[in-house]
Amino acid sequence: MTKERQKNTNTIAGWLTSLLLSVSWLEILPDLARVARFLWEKLTESGMYEVLDYESTLELLDKTGRQARFSKREEVRYLQNNIIAYQDQSWGDGQILIGYRCSPGKLVDLYRPGNKTYLLISLREIRNRGDIDRFNIEWRIRNGFKRKTELWETGVGHRTRRLRIQVVFPKDRPPIQAWLVEEVRRRKHLLGEEAKVRLPDGRWQVSWKTRWPQMNEQYQLHWSW
Numbered sequence: 001m002t003k004e005r006q007k008n009t010n011t012i013a014g015w016l017t018s019l020l021l022s023v024s025w026l027e028i029l030p031d032l033a034r035v036a037r038f039l040w041e042k043l044t045e046s047g048m049y050e051v052l053d054y055e056s057t058l059e060l061l062d063k064t065g066r067q068a069r070f071s072k073r074e075e076v077r078y079l080q081n082n083i084i085a086y087q088d089q090s091w092g093d094g095q096i097l098i099g100y101r102c103s104p105g106k107l108v109d110l111y112r113p114g115n116k117t118y119l120l121i122s123l124r125e126i127r128n129r130g131d132i133d134r135f136n137i138e139w140r141i142r143n144g145f146k147r148k149t150e151l152w153e154t155g156v157g158h159r160t161r162r163l164r165i166q167v168v169f170p171k172d173r174p175p176i177q178a179w180l181v182e183e184v185r186r187r188k189h190l191l192g193e194e195a196k197v198r199l200p201d202g203r204w205q206v207s208w209k210t211r212w213p214q215m216n217e218q219y220q221l222h223w224s225w
Contacts, residue, residue, distance in 0.1 A: 048083055049076040051160040052132070058152050058166070063173035065145030071138040076158075083127040088119040088137060091153065094144035102137045151222040153183075156213045164209040165221050171202035176224045178206045183218035 056072035076086075086105060090096050097117065100107060105121040112118070127133065154165055169175050178191040196206050208221060 047158050048080050049078045049158060051076055051158050053162045054154075054160055055164040056154060056166065057168060059168040060145055060170060060173075063170045065147070065150070066143050068141040068144055069138065070141060071136070074135045074137070076133050076135070078127045078129055078131045078133075081128045083131075084123055084125075086121040086123060086133070086135070088121055088135075089155075090117045090119065090139065091115060092141055092144050094146075095142040096139065096144065098140040098142060100137075100139040102135065104133060104135070149222065149224045151181075151220045153218055153220045155218050156215055159215060160213050162209070162211055163213045163219070164207065165219065166205055166207040167221060167223065168199070169204040169206070169223075169225060171204065173225055174204040175206055178221065178223040180208050181220040181222060182214070183220055184216065185214065 051074060053075040054072070055074075056070070059069045059071075061067040061069060085108075088102065097110075097119075100119070102121055105123050107119055108122045109120040110117055123133070152165070152167060154163070156163070167175075167178075175196060178195060180189045180191060181187070182189075191206065191208060195208060196204060199205055206221070206223060208219075213219065
């Protein structure tokens, strides 16, 4: 090693030693943890798309819970090239997927390996990395909410930035109480009066929202009515 290179090495080593001695590690550990988590998520990024915004609304159309309508708006950005299909899923008691509609795209297949039904939507066009689609999906449910205490579940299967869940009740049967359950992490959050609003048409709405929901979590909005 030349004298000049040895000198540079000693200078860098001295600088690093001074830095390590001057930093209060207890103060910056939380920041380091957040940076590490961000880098890990970037390195392990997978899947066909990420969800920029997800908003769903379950409307209970009568006080018996026999008729309901579910709709959702999902904005996604593709993470891969040559995507030609999108996968949707549904669940619930009673008769579901009545009058299923999706835009953009066309329903071409569905299957039910367990308690969920998976639906394959043909996009009719090729999507590439960075492209964005805004899906509007709707279906009706019959005989799905006849109990005094019910729930509606939303699963997070892709990296999601914003999540909002809403349940609309008939004006002659408002919710008595509502709470949010994180099924995987086994956490329960009682929703206060600020989560419930009276709509202009007299119906009641309970809503819950969050940013960056936990991956693979099952968020359940429960209510008694």
